[in-house]
Amino acid sequence: GAGVSQSPSNKVTEKGKDVELRCDPISGHTALYWYRQSLGQGLEFLIYFQGNSAPDKSGLPSDRFSAERTGGSVSTLTIQRTQQEDSAVYLCASSLSRGRKLFFGEGSRLTVL
Amino acid sequence: AQKITQTQPGMFVQEKEAVTLDCTYDTSDPSYGLFWYKQPSSGEMIFLIYQGSYDQQNATEGRYSLNFQKARKSANLVISASQLGDSAMYFCAMREGRGNNRLAFGKGNQVVVIP
Numbered sequence: 001g002a003g004v005s006q007s008p009s010n011k012v013t014e015k016g017k018d019v020e021l022r023c024d025p026i027s028g029h030t031a032l033y034w035y036r037q038s039l040g041q042g043l044e045f046l047i048y049f050q051g052n053s054a055p056d057k058s059g060l061p062s063d064r065f066s067a068e069r070t071g072g073s074v075s076t077l078t079i080q081r082t083q084q085e086d087s088a089v090y091l092c093a094s095s096l097s098r099g100r101k102l103f104f105g106e107g108s109r110l111t112v113l
Numbered sequence: 114a115q116k117i118t119q120t121q122p123g124m125f126v127q128e129k130e131a132v133t134l135d136c137t138y139d140t141s142d143p144s145y146g147l148f149w150y151k152q153p154s155s156g157e158m159i160f161l162i163y164q165g166s167y168d169q170q171n172a173t174e175g176r177y178s179l180n181f182q183k184a185r186k187s188a189n190l191v192i193s194a195s196q197l198g199d200s201a202m203y204f205c206a207m208r209e210g211r212g213n214n215r216l217a218f219g220k221g222n223q224v225v226v227i228p
Contacts, residue, residue, distance in 0.1 A: 031214055042218035104158035
């Protein structure tokens with residue numbers, strides 16, 4: 001596709017369940033980022049991929065959060081044993097390797113009941 | 114410490130008027146980049162403009178310009194000739210260092226353009 005694609009766009013889950021959020025970056029973009037946006041807040045950095053490796057995963061809030069990227073393309077963010085405080089919009093962005101401009105997807109809205 | 118500060122309350126702007134959105138930043142790194150993104154109700158973050166710390170000129174992109182005051186650590190966004198489609202949240206962000214690709218975002222400014 002032409003832009004960054006994220007799925008699902010909306011996810012409602014029960015506390016304690018695991019969820020997977022998917023990001024399909026722009027073709028050819030080697031850098032991929034996950035951010036989290038809580039209600040009324042700015043974006044909080046979670047993790048950065050360059051190719052399939054994650055040189056910066058310092059923003060992951062706990063060991064319940066993990067992410068992987070395969071084939072230098074699609075990335076999956078997994079949240080295990082979800083908590084209510086995990087409710088947020090999870091945004092994915094991609095860029096050229098040393099590109100300044102990040103291209104964002106429309107996000108996955110997660111609601112944990 | 115907060116890297117990016119955006120403290121203005123929500124703003125109402127008359128169509129065709131200019132609006133200035135304030136952003137101050139905090140860094141000790143001499144090499145950094147400043148960004149402005151727009152987030153309409155659809156949720157997507159849209160890149161507007163970029164200013165590098167070593168850039169001599171203030172950045173401009175169409176109706177967007179960045180008033181970069183390095184000594185004051187200020188990077189205000191100016192939107193000229195506001196349009197109804199400019200109604201959105203606006204986020205200032207900073208990247209520190211040359212090899213670092215992560216952005217630190219402010220909490221955003223809400224702008225509503227009224228006809």
